[in-house]
Amino acid sequence: xxxxxxxxxxxxxxxxxxxxxxxxxxxxxxxxxxxxxxxxxxxxxxxxxxxxxxxxxxxxxxxxxxxxxxxxxxxxxxxxxxxxxxxxxxxxxxxxxxxxxxxxxxxxxxxxxxxxxxxxxxxxxxxxxxxxxxxxxxxxxxxxxxxxxxxxxxxxxxxxxxxxxxxxxxxxxxxxxxxxxxxxxxxxxxxxxxxxxxxxxxxxxxxxxxxxxxxxxxxxxxxxxxxxxxxxxxxxxxxxxxxxxxxxxxxxxxxxxxxxxxxxxxxxxxxxxxxxxxxxxxxxxxxxxxxxxxxxxxxxxxxxxxxxxxxxxxxxxxxxxxxxxxxxxxxxxxxxxxxxxxxxxxxxxxxxxxxxxxxxxxxxxxxxxxxxxxxxxxxxxxxxxxxxxxxxxxxxxxxxxxxxxxxxxxxxxxxxxxxxxxxxxxxxxxxxxxxxxxxxxxxxxxxxxxxxxxxxxxxxxxxxxxxxxxxxxxxxxxxxxxxxxxxxxxxxxx
Ligand code: NAP
Numbered sequence: 001x002x003x004x005x006x007x008x009x010x011x012x013x014x015x016x017x018x019x020x021x022x023x024x025x026x027x028x029x030x031x032x033x034x035x036x037x038x039x040x041x042x043x044x045x046x047x048x049x050x051x052x053x054x055x056x057x058x059x060x061x062x063x064x065x066x067x068x069x070x071x072x073x074x075x076x077x078x079x080x081x082x083x084x085x086x087x088x089x090x091x092x093x094x095x096x097x098x099x100x101x102x103x104x105x106x107x108x109x110x111x112x113x114x115x116x117x118x119x120x121x122x123x124x125x126x127x128x129x130x131x132x133x134x135x136x137x138x139x140x141x142x143x144x145x146x147x148x149x150x151x152x153x154x155x156x157x158x159x160x161x162x163x164x165x166x167x168x169x170x171x172x173x174x175x176x177x178x179x180x181x182x183x184x185x186x187x188x189x190x191x192x193x194x195x196x197x198x199x200x201x202x203x204x205x206x207x208x209x210x211x212x213x214x215x216x217x218x219x220x221x222x223x224x225x226x227x228x229x230x231x232x233x234x235x236x237x238x239x240x241x242x243x244x245x246x247x248x249x250x251x252x253x254x255x256x257x258x259x260x261x262x263x264x265x266x267x268x269x270x271x272x273x274x275x276x277x278x279x280x281x282x283x284x285x286x287x288x289x290x291x292x293x294x295x296x297x298x299x300x301x302x303x304x305x306x307x308x309x310x311x312x313x314x315x316x317x318x319x320x321x322x323x324x325x326x327x328x329x330x331x332x333x334x335x336x337x338x339x340x341x342x343x344x345x346x347x348x349x350x351x352x353x354x355x356x357x358x359x360x361x362x363x364x365x366x367x368x369x370x371x372x373x374x375x376x377x378x379x380x381x382x383x384x385x386x387x388x389x390x391x392x393x394x395x396x397x398x399x400x401x402x403x404x405x406x407x408x409x410x411x412x413x414x415x416x417x418x419x420x421x422x423x424x425x426x427x428x429x430x431x432x433x434x435x436x437x438x439x440x441x442x443x444x445x446x447x448x449x450x451x452x453x454x455x456x457x458x459x460x461x462x463x464x465x466x467x468x469x470x471x472x473x474x475x476x477x478x479x480x481x482x483x484x485x486x487x488x489x490x491x492x493x494x
Contacts, residue, residue, distance in 0.1 A: 024210025287451030
């Protein structure tokens with residue numbers, strides 16, 4: 001059964017499939033079940049998508065396993081060209097993909113277009129990396145053997161992605177897997193499956209062979225992904241999402257001895273030193289806090305500001321935040337869209353209420369508006385005590401807690417006093433201080449005088465409970481490759 005829906009009449013009128021993609025065929029779920037996809041700006045159902053189960057999961061991984069051998073032997077240039085064509089088609093259809101994303105996820109259309117361009121850059125980057133997979137050659141220590149090291153695709157990969165960056169998180173995994181010659185089973189997020197399905201149509205159009213990318217949308221993530229994680233053909237899992245689910249997958253990966261890459265949660269410190277340029281710091285805070293309505297693993301979660309500039313910084317930040325226009329992401333003036341759902345918004349309100357009850361002050365925002373839609377106002381909190389829950393939890397919303405500091409050493413200790421370590425931000429005009437603080441922060445990435453770190457040319461990822469492995473950059477392909485070593489006796493050995 002092929003299930004499609006004309007989902008975006010506003011742009012090209014191009015149809016988005018709503019089925020499962022297995023071995024190049026769009027199908028309904030084996031048991032005919034479906035689930036609804038909702039627009040968080042209106043609460044309306046926008047599509048009905050196939051709800052895959054165990055039988056579909058099995059069919060998908062069987063297709064990936066069957067396609068691996070021939071796909072793994074395709075010429076690197078051919079794989080690179082498929083990615084290059086995908087990059088071009090994605091950019092040609094930037095508006096189409098952005099509208100799908102805004103409608104199922106809520107982010108403002110301009111931001112969604114930015115995400116399309118960002119995701120496309122991963123496709124382009126890995127189109128270039130596909131032909132640069134190298135090896136090594138040498139002589140054994142005793143001189144008797146030749147040593148030849150090659151790199152091969154690791155094999156069928158399980159990819160699991162979150163709803164907050166529906167296109168980029170998928171592209172960041174699919175692109176290196178294609179470049180390396182791996183086949184895949186992908187489980188997109190339940191709340192934003194349409195973007196992944198739309199991307200799959202483009203990959204097929206660009207020439208990706210049947211069975212290389214298989215997609216199972218589902219409302220039973222644990223069942224479908226669990227099935228894959230216990231399948232002996234699955235050789236690697238690449239997951240982006242919460243630390244809690246990441247730990248479940250790591251346990252399952254251990255049982256199947258699978259390689260695992262984990263892009264997990266964050267609790268980013270954002271540090272404004274006494275000598276920072278305050279205009280730069282405020283704009284950096286807006287970028288680091290408000291990108292994606294604060295629903296980003298890289299979102300500034302705790303803003304540590306030197307006491308000497310605390311009042312001025314908070315005043316300027318609150319003015320900028322209060323000025324941001326909240327609304328439906330498809331309206332051109334909108335700068336802040338809705339949060340993903342009612343549960344996400346209620347969690348933000350609970351964290352704000354908890355901070356207020358412990359003595360924090362809301363300089364702007366802090367109160368949930370009436371529906372429809374899951375909107376939350378940009379909020380700045382000052383006088384936030386160290387024991388407020390939001391100091392140790394991902395807020396995942398447009399709330400900026402500002403905390404003063406006097407002593408750099410104490411501040412760094414507090415900033416590092418968390419299980420997470422994805423990213424940190426440092427604002428200072430002193431290069432030596434910038435390096436010193438960056439080196440002392442226990443994180444995988446540091447933004448110095450900037451609120452945005454993500455970049456396809458750079459290795460994205462965290463330390464501690466923020467993850468394992470890196471996506472993007474020169475090392476991004478490594479997780480999808482396995483070494484093989486060949487040895488040959490030398491005719492004239494030592
Ligand atoms: P999540 O609840 O962990 O879900 C992520 C994905 O895992 C979804 O596809 C989800 O499916 C699936 N899933 C849920 N339970 C599962 C299970 N038992 N077994 C297998 N898969 C399961 O996270 P989220 O709420 O979507 O995303 C927000 C989190 O992602 C935040 O913590 C954020 O920091 C993190 N994130 C990290 C990065 C990074 O690069 N480090 C980037 C973006 C987001 P359903 O949709 O069906 O629940």
